Amino acid sequence: MSIKGLTNEQAAMVQHIKLLKQQAGSHSPSLFTIKEQLPSLKMDIDACFLSNPYATDLFLNYFKKELLGDDLHIRDMLEFYPSQNKVIAASLASFLKVPQEMLFVGNGAIEIIQAVIHNFTKEKIIVNIPTFSSYYEFIKPGVSIVFNKLKKEEDYKLNVEDLLQLVNYEKPDTVVLINPNNPNGGYITKAEIAELLEGLKNIKTVLLDESFIHFAYENDELEPLSYVDMVMKYPNVITIKSMSKDFGIAGIRAGYAIMHPSRIKHLLENGFLWNSNGLAEYFFKLYVREQFQKEYEIVRKRYIRDSQEYFKNLAAIEGMKRYPTQANFALIELETGILADDFAFGLLVKSGVYTRTCSDKIGLDGEFIRLASRSHDENEAIVKAIKEAL
Amino acid sequence: MSIKGLTNEQAAMVQHIKLLKQQAGSHSPSLFTIKEQLPSLKMDIDACFLSNPYATDLFLNYFKKELLGDDLHIRDMLEFYPSQNKVIAASLASFLKVPQEMLFVGNGAIEIIQAVIHNFTKEKIIVNIPTFSSYYEFIKPGVSIVFNKLKKEEDYKLNVEDLLQLVNYEKPDTVVLINPNNPNGGYITKAEIAELLEGLKNIKTVLLDESFIHFAYENDELEPLSYVDMVMKYPNVITIKSMSKDFGIAGIRAGYAIMHPSRIKHLLENGFLWNSNGLAEYFFKLYVREQFQKEYEIVRKRYIRDSQEYFKNLAAIEGMKRYPTQANFALIELETGILADDFAFGLLVKSGVYTRTCSDKIGLDGEFIRLASRSHDENEAIVKAIKEAL
Numbered sequence: 210m211s212i213k214g215l216t217n218e219q220a221a222m223v224q225h226i227k228l229l230k231q232q233a234g235s236h237s238p239s240l241f242t243i244k245e246q247l248p249s250l251k252m253d254i255d256a257c258f259l260s261n262p263y264a265t266d267l268f269l270n271y272f273k274k275e276l277l278g279d280d281l282h283i284r285d286m287l288e289f290y291p292s293q294n295k296v297i298a299a300s301l302a303s304f305l306k307v308p309q310e311m312l313f314v315g316n317g318a319i320e321i322i323q324a325v326i327h328n329f330t331k332e333k334i335i336v337n338i339p340t341f342s343s344y345y346e347f348i349k350p351g352v353s354i355v356f357n358k359l360k361k362e363e364d365y366k367l368n369v370e371d372l373l374q375l376v377n378y379e380k381p382d383t384v385v386l387i388n389p390n391n392p393n394g395g396y397i398t399k400a401e402i403a404e405l406l407e408g409l410k411n412i413k414t415v416l417l418d419e420s421f422i423h424f425a426y427e428n429d430e431l432e433p434l435s436y437v438d439m440v441m442k443y444p445n446v447i448t449i450k451s452m453s454k455d456f457g458i459a460g461i462r463a464g465y466a467i468m469h470p471s472r473i474k475h476l477l478e479n480g481f482l483w484n485s486n487g488l489a490e491y492f493f494k495l496y497v498r499e500q501f502q503k504e505y506e507i508v509r510k511r512y513i514r515d516s517q518e519y520f521k522n523l524a525a526i527e528g529m530k531r532y533p534t535q536a537n538f539a540l541i542e543l544e545t546g547i548l549a550d551d552f553a554f555g556l557l558v559k560s561g562v563y564t565r566t567c568s569d570k571i572g573l574d575g576e577f578i579r580l581a582s583r584s585h586d587e588n589e590a591i592v593k594a595i596k597e598a599l
Numbered sequence: 600m601s602i603k604g605l606t607n608e609q610a611a612m613v614q615h616i617k618l619l620k621q622q623a624g625s626h627s628p629s630l631f632t633i634k635e636q637l638p639s640l641k642m643d644i645d646a647c648f649l650s651n652p653y654a655t656d657l658f659l660n661y662f663k664k665e666l667l668g669d670d671l672h673i674r675d676m677l678e679f680y681p682s683q684n685k686v687i688a689a690s691l692a693s694f695l696k697v698p699q700e701m702l703f704v705g706n707g708a709i710e711i712i713q714a715v716i717h718n719f720t721k722e723k724i725i726v727n728i729p730t731f732s733s734y735y736e737f738i739k740p741g742v743s744i745v746f747n748k749l750k751k752e753e754d755y756k757l758n759v760e761d762l763l764q765l766v767n768y769e770k771p772d773t774v775v776l777i778n779p780n781n782p783n784g785g786y787i788t789k790a791e792i793a794e795l796l797e798g799l800k801n802i803k804t805v806l807l808d809e810s811f812i813h814f815a816y817e818n819d820e821l822e823p824l825s826y827v828d829m830v831m832k833y834p835n836v837i838t839i840k841s842m843s844k845d846f847g848i849a850g851i852r853a854g855y856a857i858m859h860p861s862r863i864k865h866l867l868e869n870g871f872l873w874n875s876n877g878l879a880e881y882f883f884k885l886y887v888r889e890q891f892q893k894e895y896e897i898v899r900k901r902y903i904r905d906s907q908e909y910f911k912n913l914a915a916i917e918g919m920k921r922y923p924t925q926a927n928f929a930l931i932e933l934e935t936g937i938l939a940d941d942f943a944f945g946l947l948v949k950s951g952v953y954t955r956t957c958s959d960k961i962g963l964d965g966e967f968i969r970l971a972s973r974s975h976d977e978n979e980a981i982v983k984a985i986k987e988a989l
Contacts, residue, residue: 233683242686258679265678272677277667287662287878288655289648290849293623296632316706316852316874323870347870459680460877462706480713480737484706486876487850488677 210547212555212598222247223554230550230566243563253561256581256591258459259391259421259538263508263584265457271495286487294481297493301465304497306437310470313477314493316484318420318451318464323347324476325447325466326383329414333381337367338572339540341391341418355379361574364532365393365540369401373408382413389421392567392579394534396425402436406443413445420451420464423509424516425535431510437467444469452492454537455509463489512537516582522592523580528599540567543576545599552598553578560594600937602945602988612637613944620940620956633953643951646971646981648849649781649811649928653898653974655847661885676877684871687883691855694887696827700860703867704883706874708810708841708854713737714866715837715856716773719804723771727757728962729930731781731808745769751964754922755783755930759791763798772803779811782957782969784924786815792826796833805836810854813845813899814906815925821900827857834859842882844927845899853879902927906972912982913970918989930957933966935989942988943968950984 211220229238229246243250276283291297294314302309315321326334326347336344338356345354357375359365367390376384386405388397397405402417409415422434440446447468453459463485485493495501520539524531532540543552553566567577580595582588601610619628619636633640666673681687684704692699705711716724716737726734727747735744747765749755757780766774776795778787787795792807799805812824830836837858843849853875875883885891910929914921922930933942943956957967970985972978 242682255679260678262678265674268677269671269674273671281659281663284655284659285850287658287848287850288650288652289645290843291852292632316876319873320870327869343872349869453680458677460675460677462681462873462876479717479739480710482733483709483852486706486852486878488876488878 211551212547212559215555215559219555219558222250222558223551226554226557227550230554250558251561252557252563254583254587254590255563256583256587257563257565257579258583259454259536259581260457260459261455261508261512261537262457262587263512264455264505267501267504267508268456268458268492268495271501276491286491289487290483291485291487291490293483294477294485297485297490298465301493301497305467307441307467308470310473311467313466313468313473313481314485315464315466315481316486316489317453317462318418318449319343320481320484321449321464321466322416322418324481325414325416325449325468325472328475328479329447329472330383333379334383334385335372335376335379335381336385337372337387337390339365339390339392339567339570340385340572341387342569344385344387344416355381356572358572359393359395364395365390365573366395366533367397367401369397369404369408372405376409376412383416384409384412384414385416385418387418387420389425389534389536391421391536392538392565392570392577393532393540394421394536394538395532396535399427399434399436399439403439406439406446410443410445415443415446416449417446418449420449420454421536422450423455424513424537426513431513433506433509440467447472452496456492456496456505458492461488461492462486463492512582515585515588519582519588519592522588523595526592526596526599529595538579538581541578541580543578547576549576549578552576556594556598559598562591562594601941602937602949605945605949609945609948612640612948613941616944616947617940620944640948641951642947642953644973644977644980645953646973646977647953647955647969648973649844649926649971650847650849651845651898651902651927652847652977653902654845654895657891657894657898658846658848658882658885661891666881676881679877680873681875681877681880683873684867684875687875687880688855691883691887695857697831697857698860700863701857703856703858703863703871704875705854705856705871706876706879707843707852708808708839709733710871710874711839711854711856712806712808714871715804715806715839715858715862718865718869719837719862720773723769724773724775725762725766725769725771726775727762727777727780729755729780729782729957729960730775730962731777732959734775734777734806745771746962748962749783749785754785755780755963756785756923757787757791759787759794759798762795766799766802773806774799774802774804775806775808777808777810779815779924779926781811781926782928782955782960782967783922783930784811784926784928785922786925789817789824789826789829793829796829796836800833800835802835805833806839807836808839810839810841810844811926812840814903814927816903821903823896823899830857837862842886846882846886846895848882851878851882852876853882902972905975905978909972909978909982912978913985916982916986916989919985928969928971931968931970933968933989937966939966939968942966946984946988949988952981952984954981
C-alpha cells in the first residue's frame with residue numbers, strides 16, 4: 210500500500226530512499242545525502258528535523274552582525290584553535306549556576322552520550338522504550354540492556370512506579386531518563402522527576418537527557434523549566450543537554466553535561482581536550498549573554514505556541530492518532546493500514562515533506578511517524594499534505 | 600634572567616602568562632584565553648601557531664564566494680545536521696585513492712589520536728621524544744610507555760637503526776612515527792619510511808602521523824609527498840592527517856585517518872557517528888575539488904619557500920641554534936643562559952610576538968622554543984624581534 214496518487218517514477222524514488230535509510234542505520238539519512246543522491250527530488254519541508262527555526266534566525270542575526278562585518282571576524286573562528294574544553298566550560302558556569310568543575314562541553318550531545326555510556330556503564334542499563342537509539346547502541350560488549358517498555362494504553366508516558374519497580378528488581382548500574390522523551394514527546398513533570406531521582410539515588414548513574422526541555426512547560430506563561438537545583442542534590446545524576454534543537458544550530462555541534470567533578474576529571478584524562486570548534490565557542494559565548502537570552506526567550510515561546518497549535522491541528526486529522534507531547538515534535542500512529550516507510554517516503558516524493566518514519570524504533574506497536582514542528586507556515590503545509598495523503 | 604628592557608609592569612605580565620601556561624597543561628594557552636585575561640597585551644604575531652596563512656586566505660576566498668553570497672548558503676551549514684562519518688569518508692575516498700572503508704574522519708586529528716590509542720594500544724607504546732605530548736598523555740592506565748630519546752648530537756633526527764633495535768628489544772604493540780616530527784621538524788625520508796614500515800611489519804599498530812607532510816619535500820620542485828601506496832602494503836599502519844596546519848583552518852576541526860577496515864568498523868561501533876560539523880563537511884567537499892587543489896598547490900609552495908628563507912635567517916642569529924626542519928616551524932635552542940619561558944613570554948610582552956616555549960617538552964636537553972613560520976612579513980618581524988631580545 211502506498212500513499213494516494215504516486216506515479217511510477219515517484220514509486221521508484223520511494224524505493225531508492227528506503228535503501229538510503231537502510232544505509233543510515235538507526236538515524237535518518239541527512240538532507241545533504243538525500244539531495245546528492247536524488248537531485249530531482251523537491252524537498253520543501255524537512256519535518257524530520259527537530260529544531261526551532263526562529264532560533265536559527267536569531268542566531269543568524271548575531272552571526273551576520275558580529276562575524277560577517279567589514280573586519281570579517283569569522284576568520285578568527287576558522288583559522289585559530291578554539292579554547293580547550295575546561296575554558297569553554299568555565300565560561301558557562303555562572304550562567305548555568307553550576308560550579309565549573311561540574312561542566313563538560315561536548316561536540317554535540319551525541320559525543321557526551323557516547324562518552325558517559327562508555328565510561329560509566331559497566332553492567333546493566335535500563336532504557337525506556339521507545340527511545341533515542343544511541344542510548345542502547347553505544348553500550349560496550351558485556352553490558353546488558355533492559356528495556357522498560359512504555360505502555361501504549363498509557364500513551365507511552367513514563368509510569369514512575371513501573372520504572373522504580375523494574376529498577377528495584379533488575380538492579381542496573383545505569384538508568385536513562387529523557388525528558389521530554391524522543392520519539393513521543395512524553396513529559397515527566399517536575400514532581401515526577403523529584404520522585405524518580407529520590408527513588409534512584411542508590412543507582413550508580415542516572416542519565417537525565419534534557420535536550421528537549423526548552424519546549425516543555427508547566428504553566429501558561431511557558432516559563433523555562435530547570436532542574437539544576439534538584440540535580441545538584443544527587444551526585445549520581447548526569448544531565449545531558451543538546452543545543453541543536455532549541456537554538457537551531459545542529460551544524461555547529463554544541464552540547465554540555467553537568468556531572469560530578471570526578472567523572473569530568475576521568476573524561477578529560479582520556480581526551481575531549483579540544484572537542485569544540487570555533488563557531489561552537491562563539492555560540493557558547495553568545496548563549497550566556499543577557500541580551501541574547503532575552504531575545505531567545507521570545508522566539509522560544511513563539512515556537513512553543515506555534516507547535517501547540519500545530520499539534521492540535523494534527524490531532525484533528527482522521528486516519529491517524531497524535532500522541533500527547535511537550536517536545537517540538539509529535540508521534541503519529543497511522544491507522545489506515547499503510548506502512549510507516551511507505552507513508553513517510555511517499556509523502557516526501559509527492560509533497561516534498563520529509564517526515565521521520567519510526568519503523569526502526571523498538572517499543573512501538575503499530576505504524577508510526579514522527580513529525581517535527583517547523584515554522585508556522587510550514588506546519589500548515591505539513592498538515593495539508595498529510596490530509597491529502599491519507 | 601629576563602629578556603632585555605622589560606618594565607616592571609611587563610615583568611608582572613610575564614608572571615601572569617606563566618600561570619596561564621601552567622593551567623593549560625602541556626599545550627599553549629589559546630590566543631582567546633590570553634587576550635581575555637590580559638586585554639592590554641598587544642599580540643601582533645602568533646608564532647606558536649602552526650598554520651599556513653596563505654591557505655587560510657585561499658579558503659576564505661571560497662568561503663566568502665560560496666557561503667556568504669546573497670542566499671547566505673552558510674545557514675545550511677549552521678542549521679542542519681552534517682552528514683555521518685561514513686558519508687564524509689566516502690566523499691574523500693577517490694581523491695585520496697583509498698577505499699572508503701579504510702577512511703575515518705575526525706573532529707580534528709586530535710580526536711583520532713585519542714581514539715586509536717585508546718582502542719588499539721593495550722600493552723606498550725614506543726614514542727620518539729621530543730614529541731607531540733598527546734601521544735603519551737592519552738594512553739590508558741596499565742599501558743607502558745617507552746621513550747626513544749632522539750639524540751641531541753644527531754640534531755634530534757630519528758635514527759632508523761636505533762628505533763628498530765629498541766622495538767626489537769621492547770616488543771611494543773604500538774610505535775608512533777611523526778613525519779616531520781613536532782617540535783623539531785625532523786624529516787624521515789621516503790626511503791627511511793620504507794625501511795621502517797618493513798622493519799615494523801610485525802608490530803600490531805604503527806601510527807604514522809603526517810600532519811606536517813605538506814611542508815616537506817625531496818626535490819627542488821617541492822612536489823607533494825605521499826605514502827599512500829606504501830601504507831596500503833602494511834595493514835598494521837594507521838596514517839593520521841590533520842588538516843589544520845596545511846589548510847590553515849584549525850577552528851573548523853578536520854582531520855582524517857587511513858586504517859584497516861576492521862579498525863574503522865570497531866571505532867564506528869563505539870561512536871564517532873556525527874563527529875564532523877557543517878563547516879568541516881564543506882571543507883572536505885572543497886578539498887577534493889580540482890580547482891581548489893590547483894590553487895592550494897600554489898600557496899603551499901609559496902609558504903614552503905617563505906618558510907625556508909625564514910629558517911635560513913633564523914640560523915644566522917647569534918646566541919641561539921636553529922635545528923634542521925622540514926615542517927612549518929623550527930626548534931630553537933637558546934644559548935645565552937635565559938630560560939625558555941622567560942624568553943617566550945618576555946618576547947610576547949615586549950614585542951607582541953608569541954612563541955612556543957618548550958619548557959614542558961620531555962626529551963630536550965637545554966632551553967628551547969619553537970617558532971612557527973607565518974607570512975613573509977611576519978617572519979621578518981619575528982627575526983627582528985628575536986635579534987633585539989637576545
